[in-house]
Amino acid sequence: MNQSAPNRRVPRREYSQDFKRQVAQQSLSADATVTQVAKDNNIPEGCVWRWRREYAAGKYGKPSEKVSFLPVGIATPSEGAGQVNVAADVDNAAAPVPNTPTSAGYLEL
Numbered sequence: 001m002n003q004s005a006p007n008r009r010v011p012r013r014e015y016s017q018d019f020k021r022q023v024a025q026q027s028l029s030a031d032a033t034v035t036q037v038a039k040d041n042n043i044p045e046g047c048v049w050r051w052r053r054e055y056a057a058g059k060y061g062k063p064s065e066k067v068s069f070l071p072v073g074i075a076t077p078s079e080g081a082g083q084v085n086v087a088a089d090v091d092n093a094a095a096p097v098p099n100t101p102t103s104a105g106y107l108e109l
Contacts, residue, residue: 015047017060023048024055 027037027048034052038045054060 015043020051021055021060024051024060027052028055 023037023041023043026032026040027034034045034048038048041048051060
């Protein structure tokens, strides 16, 4: 006689609102795909699609925005100031770009 295990229902996994928000934000980034985000988080693609819709509708609240500041210093113009090297193409060739002073001065990064 064949005795098999009784059919037991597997409980559904529950995810926090923060996790859903994070997954939705990951899937909305320019270099991510829904498939890859689902695989990375070990969840079905359907969940990611649903959470994206719910995120767009504001269901997960306003995302927390962490602001970070970079240190900034003010320096006096020095010799050679007035030109900034900017990568002009894929080969990282630099082309000089003149700084454009304004009435309040200019910011050199």
